[in-house]
Amino acid sequence: MKIIIPKGFLVGEAQDDFTGVTAFLCPRGAVGGADCRGGAPGTRETDLLRPEKMMDKVNAVFLAGGSAYGLAAADGIMRWMRERGYGYRTAGKIVPIVSGAVIFDLNHKEYHTPTAETGFEACENASRTPTFGQNGVGRGATAGKIRGLRYASKTGVGACTVKTAGVTLTAVVAVNALGDVFDPETGKIVAGAKANDGSFIDTEKHIVSGGLLKLFAGANTTVGCILTDARLDKVQANKLASAGHGGLSRAIRPVHTDFDGDTLFCLASGKKPVLNLLLLQTAAAYAVERAVVAAATEGAAYDVSYDESEEDSEE
Amino acid sequence: MKIIIPKGFLVGEAQDDFTGVTAFLCPRGAVGGADCRGGAPGTRETDLLRPEKMMDKVNAVFLAGGSAYGLAAADGIMRWMRERGYGYRTAGKIVPIVSGAVIFDLNHKEYHTPTAETGFEACENASRTPTFGQNGVGRGATAGKIRGLRYASKTGVGACTVKTAGVTLTAVVAVNALGDVFDPETGKIVAGAKANDGSFIDTEKHIVSGGLLKLFAGANTTVGCILTDARLDKVQANKLASAGHGGLSRAIRPVHTDFDGDTLFCLASGKKPVLNLLLLQTAAAYAVERAVVAAATEGAAYDVSYDESEEDSEE
Numbered sequence: 027m028k029i030i031i032p033k034g035f036l037v038g039e040a041q042d043d044f045t046g047v048t049a050f051l052c053p054r055g056a057v058g059g060a061d062c063r064g065g066a067p068g069t070r071e072t073d074l075l076r077p078e079k080m081m082d083k084v085n086a087v088f089l090a091g092g093s094a095y096g097l098a099a100a101d102g103i104m105r106w107m108r109e110r111g112y113g114y115r116t117a118g119k120i121v122p123i124v125s126g127a128v129i130f131d132l133n134h135k136e137y138h139t140p141t142a143e144t145g146f147e148a149c150e151n152a153s154r155t156p157t158f159g160q161n162g163v164g165r166g167a168t169a170g171k172i173r174g175l176r177y178a179s180k181t182g183v184g185a186c187t188v189k190t191a192g193v194t195l196t197a198v199v200a201v202n203a204l205g206d207v208f209d210p211e212t213g214k215i216v217a218g219a220k221a222n223d224g225s226f227i228d229t230e231k232h233i234v235s236g237g238l239l240k241l242f243a244g245a246n247t248t249v250g251c252i253l254t255d256a257r258l259d260k261v262q263a264n265k266l267a268s269a270g271h272g273g274l275s276r277a278i279r280p281v282h283t284d285f286d287g288d289t290l291f292c293l294a295s296g297k298k299p300v301l302n303l304l305l306l307q308t309a310a311a312y313a314v315e316r317a318v319v320a321a322a323t324e325g326a327a328y329d330v331s332y333d334e335s336e337e338d339s340e341e
Numbered sequence: 342m343k344i345i346i347p348k349g350f351l352v353g354e355a356q357d358d359f360t361g362v363t364a365f366l367c368p369r370g371a372v373g374g375a376d377c378r379g380g381a382p383g384t385r386e387t388d389l390l391r392p393e394k395m396m397d398k399v400n401a402v403f404l405a406g407g408s409a410y411g412l413a414a415a416d417g418i419m420r421w422m423r424e425r426g427y428g429y430r431t432a433g434k435i436v437p438i439v440s441g442a443v444i445f446d447l448n449h450k451e452y453h454t455p456t457a458e459t460g461f462e463a464c465e466n467a468s469r470t471p472t473f474g475q476n477g478v479g480r481g482a483t484a485g486k487i488r489g490l491r492y493a494s495k496t497g498v499g500a501c502t503v504k505t506a507g508v509t510l511t512a513v514v515a516v517n518a519l520g521d522v523f524d525p526e527t528g529k530i531v532a533g534a535k536a537n538d539g540s541f542i543d544t545e546k547h548i549v550s551g552g553l554l555k556l557f558a559g560a561n562t563t564v565g566c567i568l569t570d571a572r573l574d575k576v577q578a579n580k581l582a583s584a585g586h587g588g589l590s591r592a593i594r595p596v597h598t599d600f601d602g603d604t605l606f607c608l609a610s611g612k613k614p615v616l617n618l619l620l621l622q623t624a625a626a627y628a629v630e631r632a633v634v635a636a637a638t639e640g641a642a643y644d645v646s647y648d649e650s651e652e653d654s655e656e
Contacts, residue, residue, distance in 0.1 A: 080380035080599035284395035
């Protein structure tokens with residue numbers, strides 16, 4: 027799968043053995059939106075992304091492990107930005123605008139959580155050729171957790187790029203869902219909760235056929251960011267974040283549960299005019315779906331092929 | 342003014358010479374809500390307060406200076422809570438639920454912002470007899486900033502307690518508004534932007550009469566928390582946060598502007614049944630109004646008289 031990081035963005039990853047941070051940097055600012063549909067979100071600076079709020083540019087979006095503790099990653103991202111003079115300027119001060127969401131990956135005895143330093147390091151590592159897979163926020167991600175972690179599948183971060191109507195749209199998603207991941211192109215489960223014999227139990231089918239599962243009292247959450255070089259206003263960026271959730275609905279079952287804090291962001295760097303938002307809404311859902319499948323199928327060793335030259339030649 | 346911190350809550354303050362944090366602790370959990378009406382908010386963990394989200398208890402709400410940098414205070418509050426075993430328990434881990442909002446008080450050459458340590462210290466200082474005034478988040482607060490800080494009025498944190506229908510409701514508000522503070526009981530400005538001769542210019546009247554002001558490109562924000570011992574569900578807690586904004590509208594003009602991130606929280610500890618929410622909605626608007634006036638008139642030396650014995654005797 028060929029991935030393009032659209033113009034105006036860098037992607038940084040940092041992790042230890044257990045958890046990590048993926049940061050989408052748009053130092054000069056991008057128009058941002060978000061849609062939080064899961065029942066158990068952990069978020070920071072999402073209010074200012076609503077269309078009626080005045081802040082018209084975001085400097086970074088981050089996705090982090092560590093549950094709510096991971097929201098500390100923003101402190102380091104803000105420091106990195108401020109030291110370089112990036113951020114909203116007011117009253118003689120620079121305030122970087124950094125929004126983000128976290129996943130629950132506290133799967134070990136100790137509390138291994140991203141810190142401000144992890145966020146700072148992700149910025150230091152920022153490039154147009156991130157690795158995804160089990161790096162960054164993907165480090166501790168798993169899916170299919172209805173029977174607990176022991177029967178879950180290892181996942182990670184996936185991405186998918188769509189080029190349509192003269193713009194580039196790339197979805198990056200960290201899959202850490204309670205539900206199973208389906209590939210809608212085949213109708214088959216590609217990652218999920220397993221029976222004792224290692225086969226997928228199919229959580230949804232089990233539930234709708236009246237089966238009773240001993241619910242694992244865990245926490246989950248799928249998070250992602252849709253990057254585009256399109257010129258969008260805030261309402262449109264929020265619409266694309268919403269459209270992206272269609273991709274989650276297609277590829278994860280069940281999704282948006284009370285035990286998932288599913289949240290998608292959208293960042294638009296504004297390099298290219300948009301003639302028809304429908305094309306981008308369609309692309310957003312599709313790209314998120316394929317990013318989910320990539321995160322699930324290639325989570326352990328995600329092979330990204332970058333198409334930098336093509337993108338560079340456009341300018 | 343007699344202040345009662347309702348049962349189930351402690352209030353902690355920490356500050357340096359320039360900025361600070363006020364934290365409302367409900368270690369055993371309280372039902373929370375929020376309403377963010379200003380155009381330029383800085384917030385953390387507000388999505389989970391929406392009625393449709395599953396998180397039914399919050400462990401703390403914080404109000405901090407430092408603009409978005411001050412959101413780091415939550416990291417320290419989370420650490421304090423976790424070390425004491427307070428928080429949402431899932432998958433063998435404790436995740437304290439800490440929501441909050443910040444004000445812009447970066448009024449000095451250096452960046453003086455609250456840190457995780459300030460949040461931790463506020464928890465260490467928690468009691469049922471906080472000082473308010475210029476302590477905690479009130480340290481750097483000012484109001485009436487249409488002509489810039491030089492012509493603004495010093496304010497701070499104010500509080501007001503109402504007892505109605507067998508429950509106690511206390512609003513605590515940090516006034517850092519762009520607009521002027523009016524006392525609706527007299528119709529007079531009590532803190533606000535001043536003319537060169539030191540008299541209040543009356544920002545609203547100046548604007549509606551067609552006057553042109555050289556707008557100071559600053560940032561502002563009024564934040565607060567309504568504490569009650571009432572037994573509320575999440576929808577009701579959100580409704581009280583909304584009702585509180587009526588108090589801001591009455592006492593601050595203009596308010597909820599694009600340069601204010603005005604956000605109110607509500608925490609309900611659930612000790613007392615509620616027969617009629619109308620009584621509490623009325624009380625919320627009134628208490629917020631009086632808290633704003635108190636923050637403005639007594640911001641520099643706020644004298645709080647506590648009524649602890651009465652409250653204690655109720656149990």
